[in-house]
Amino acid sequence: MEEFGANFLHGSILFAYGGMIVSFALTVYRLLRGPTPADRVVALDMLALLGIGFIGLFSISTGEYAFLDVAIALALVGFLATIAFARYVYRSALQEHHKHPTEGTGGET
Amino acid sequence: MIDLVAGTIILIGAAFSLVAGIGLYRLPDIFVRMHAATKAGTLGAGLVLLAIAIDSQDLGVITRAIAGLGFLLLTAPVAAHLLGRAAYLSRAELWSGTSIDELADKYDADGRRLAGTPENSLQSVTRDNPNPG
Numbered sequence: 682m683e684e685f686g687a688n689f690l691h692g693s694i695l696f697a698y699g700g701m702i703v704s705f706a707l708t709v710y711r712l713l714r715g716p717t718p719a720d721r722v723v724a725l726d727m728l729a730l731l732g733i734g735f736i737g738l739f740s741i742s743t744g745e746y747a748f749l750d751v752a753i754a755l756a757l758v759g760f761l762a763t764i765a766f767a768r769y770v771y772r773s774a775l776q777e778h779h780k781h782p783t784e785g786t787g788g789e790t
Numbered sequence: 791m792i793d794l795v796a797g798t799i800i801l802i803g804a805a806f807s808l809v810a811g812i813g814l815y816r817l818p819d820i821f822v823r824m825h826a827a828t829k830a831g832t833l834g835a836g837l838v839l840l841a842i843a844i845d846s847q848d849l850g851v852i853t854r855a856i857a858g859l860g861f862l863l864l865t866a867p868v869a870a871h872l873l874g875r876a877a878y879l880s881r882a883e884l885w886s887g888t889s890i891d892e893l894a895d896k897y898d899a900d901g902r903r904l905a906g907t908p909e910n911s912l913q914s915v916t917r918d919n920p921n922p923g
Contacts, residue, residue, distance in 0.1 A: 686793030693797035697804030704811025719877035727827040737838035753858040763869040774880030
């Protein structure tokens, strides 16, 4: 039972690495493709979350729990980066409006 | 036994991460994509942290993992809200199948405040400081 548990944990860590790598590739596609800057910011946010996941998996599989601090710091930095980028998107939208003030409001398509 | 529980939680977390990645790839507009990245992505990373807390059996590690999980759960909605607001105000295109846009025509031309709401503190702030930044 003990051995089966260890094997199961090992296997699920490997499987999780695989799933996260696929997710990473799809997120990078969104980061490169866009189309709007806000899409790229969402993708960056997701990359930070995936980084936290990778670090967590690594610290479980090696038993090196010091990496947990790195994950927490990455969560902090990712949060602040997302907020800064959101502000940037908002500011550039305002400037765009001042250049073309006749456009309507809202997100009509 | 603990290994089994931790492994199951890791598998669930990885599944959520994968779903978030697929959602980010497939979904049609930024607001829908944000929903995938924020909810499923946070849960994916958070469940891995939870698995660390269960697997480590060390009080210091458990505390840090739970703190990291709580921080993620607290900050992800805030960041997503700010980003969604910024995207809406920058007139990000909505998906053609969107059935309702309750914010349409609710913002004034500057996109700084909600138009048509009763006098509130936000408006007075905007009036006192008409050109922030």
